[in-house]
Amino acid sequence: MFQILVSDSMSSEGLKPLLESPLVNVVQKKVDEAANELHIFDALLVRSATKVTNELMKKMPNLKIIGRAGVGVDNIDINAATKNGVVVINSPDGNTISTAEHTFAMMSALMRYIPQAYVTVKSNEWNRGAFVGTELYGKTLGIIGFGRIGTELAKRAQAFGMDVIVYDPFLTEERAHEIGVRNHTLDELLTAADIITVHTPLTKDTKGLLGKYNIGKTKKGVYLINCARGGIIDEDALVHYLENGHVKGAALDVFVVEPPVNNKLLKFSNLIATPHLGASTKEAQLNVAAQVSEQVLRFLEGKPVASSINLPTLSKEVFQKIQPFYQLAKKMGNLSSQFMKIPVKEISIQYEGSVAELETSFITKSVLAGFLEPRVDTTVNEVNAGLITKERGITFSEKISSNTSGYENCLAVKVTGNKHVFEIKGTYIPNYGERIIGINDFNIDFYPAGHLLYIHHCDKPGVIGRVGQILGNHEVNIATMQVGRKEKGGEAIMMLAVDHSLDEKVLHDLKACDDISAVKTFDL
Numbered sequence: 001m002f003q004i005l006v007s008d009s010m011s012s013e014g015l016k017p018l019l020e021s022p023l024v025n026v027v028q029k030k031v032d033e034a035a036n037e038l039h040i041f042d043a044l045l046v047r048s049a050t051k052v053t054n055e056l057m058k059k060m061p062n063l064k065i066i067g068r069a070g071v072g073v074d075n076i077d078i079n080a081a082t083k084n085g086v087v088v089i090n091s092p093d094g095n096t097i098s099t100a101e102h103t104f105a106m107m108s109a110l111m112r113y114i115p116q117a118y119v120t121v122k123s124n125e126w127n128r129g130a131f132v133g134t135e136l137y138g139k140t141l142g143i144i145g146f147g148r149i150g151t152e153l154a155k156r157a158q159a160f161g162m163d164v165i166v167y168d169p170f171l172t173e174e175r176a177h178e179i180g181v182r183n184h185t186l187d188e189l190l191t192a193a194d195i196i197t198v199h200t201p202l203t204k205d206t207k208g209l210l211g212k213y214n215i216g217k218t219k220k221g222v223y224l225i226n227c228a229r230g231g232i233i234d235e236d237a238l239v240h241y242l243e244n245g246h247v248k249g250a251a252l253d254v255f256v257v258e259p260p261v262n263n264k265l266l267k268f269s270n271l272i273a274t275p276h277l278g279a280s281t282k283e284a285q286l287n288v289a290a291q292v293s294e295q296v297l298r299f300l301e302g303k304p305v306a307s308s309i310n311l312p313t314l315s316k317e318v319f320q321k322i323q324p325f326y327q328l329a330k331k332m333g334n335l336s337s338q339f340m341k342i343p344v345k346e347i348s349i350q351y352e353g354s355v356a357e358l359e360t361s362f363i364t365k366s367v368l369a370g371f372l373e374p375r376v377d378t379t380v381n382e383v384n385a386g387l388i389t390k391e392r393g394i395t396f397s398e399k400i401s402s403n404t405s406g407y408e409n410c411l412a413v414k415v416t417g418n419k420h421v422f423e424i425k426g427t428y429i430p431n432y433g434e435r436i437i438g439i440n441d442f443n444i445d446f447y448p449a450g451h452l453l454y455i456h457h458c459d460k461p462g463v464i465g466r467v468g469q470i471l472g473n474h475e476v477n478i479a480t481m482q483v484g485r486k487e488k489g490g491e492a493i494m495m496l497a498v499d500h501s502l503d504e505k506v507l508h509d510l511k512a513c514d515d516i517s518a519v520k521t522f523d524l
């Protein structure tokens with residue numbers, strides 16, 4: 001019989017599939033309370049309170065699967081789970097509606113001073129003049145991050161007669177059109193919206209997305225809402241703009257540190273807050289617990305699971321053969337995504353030579369996982385990449401090519417957006433490693449790892465020297481440098497590996513250089 005530890009509070013209705021199964025025994029205890037019996041458990045079910053660290057996993061040698069009843073897996077050390085051979089699953093859409101509704105409730109409460117007014121009535125005050133609110137009707141709601149929750153929120157706001165504009169660099173026009181919203185640039189949204197709400201994952205691109213500079217571009221009197229992850233709205237910047245009155249009010253369900261300790265934001269009467277309650281409804285808790293219970297049971301019965309976010313489902317032997325290509329594919333997908341920071345409609349992958357004889361569908365999923373990684377909240381892997389790609393309105397295809405590029409094996413990825421196409425080619429050379437051998441029409445040869453700097457320039461004497469000079473002036477050390485061109489004196493590209501990530505000032509100086517038409521950086 002399998003032993004299951006449920007360490008955070010979960011809906012017992014949702015846990016029914018496990019509680020009623022003759023295959024498993026369910027123990028509902030906090031990890032600390034189960035300290036002496038941790039070694040017996042095959043599965044661990046958590047919400048966000050239990051921190052699943054490598055140390056905890058080491059105390060659970062029988063552990064096979066961790067089920068997260070919710071979306072974010074930031075409380076689980078996924079890398080350690082993968083290394084320890086533990087599958088991690090989550091329930092990506094079980095709490096979407098609840099979180100969208102909570103955001104809507106926060107917006108209404110914010111604009112009508114409901115929490116502030118409630119406190120005064122309970123203190124026997126009757127001060128109607130102090131709480132003159134603002135209608136939602138006719139206001140422009142700016143949604144940053146238009147995934148599952150952003151979409152549900154938009155539908156509700158439209159029903160209230162709000163004008164909804166969105167910013168999501170990965171949203172396709174078709175999908176925006178389907179839901180009846182307009183996708184804008186971030187600057188357009190910031191200057192046009194009366195209320196701005198964020199629904200992105202917390203990534204290196206979204207951390208502090210609404211910081212001092214960007215909030216400074218918003219309308220005076222703007223309202224800001226964060227029911228996604230603490231830190232997407234920079235907390236110090238928000239203090240600054242609440243203090244000077246530029247931001248009229250803010251609503252937060254999430255904080256950088258939870259529970260917040262000595263947080264200056266809490267002193268503002270025009271800031272309303274809830275203790276991470278987005279997913280706290282009976283329905284959401286039932287959904288997420290039921291989804292996770294069913295998947296855990298399937299897994300323990302040896303059946304495939306749908307929402308695994310870390311481990312592949314191949315046999316060890318097959319996996320070993322494709323592992324080098326799997327890593328190359330992931331990096332190529334990731335580079336494509338970083339090159340094309342715009343909506344994408346289609347991804348096609350072409351296989352040539354010996355790689356074409358392997359299990360290419362798995363390598364394709366690895367390209368997709370690498371592509372999605374910078375764009376989504378949960379860890380994407382070969383198990384869920386296809387599904388998430390389709391959910392994002394992106395089609396994908398693979399083809400075996402009879403081309404001969406001169407390499408023993410070659411992988412080509414083509415990413416198509418509305419106006420732009422990006423192509424990248426790679427190969428794996430045994431005992432030598434992964435190489436990127438083509439970018440768009442340029443032949444090049446570099447190792448895809450670390451901090452990379454890409455420059456599109458004119459093939460003229462002195463350009464490479466000026467690049468070296470600028471990097472030197474900024475104390476940036478160049479590890480390697482490769483150049484590719486189509487013809488003498490024409491367009492050319494260079495790819496440099498540098499010792500650390502580059503800041504805006506370096507990029508600014510490079511972009512200001514004559515004969516340089518594009519500069520991009522990548523961290524792999």
Ligand SMILES: NC(=O)c1ccc[n+]([C@@H]2O[C@H](COP(=O)([O-])OP(=O)(O)OC[C@H]3O[C@@H](n4cnc5c(N)ncnc54)[C@H](O)[C@@H]3O)[C@@H](O)[C@H]2O)c1
Pocket residue numbers: 071072092095096099144145146147148149150167168169170171199200201202203205206227228229253254276277278279280374375376377378
């Ligand atoms: N408060 C809560 O209790 C609660 C509950 C559920 C989810 N969440 C959080 O809400 C967030 C959104 O969840 P979801 O299920 O809608 O996720 P999702 O993955 O469906 O949507 C996220 C969207 O953000 C977009 N995005 C990524 N990077 C971006 C960027 N730099 N700029 C603009 N958009 C960007 C993606 O394209 C995607 O469309 C997550 O952080 C999740 O953890 C909070």
Ligand SMILES: O=C(O)CC[C@@H](O)C(=O)O
Pocket residue numbers: 047048069070071072073095276278279280
């Ligand atoms: O467990 C919770 O209530 C929080 C869930 C939420 O933040 C999520 O990411 O799904």
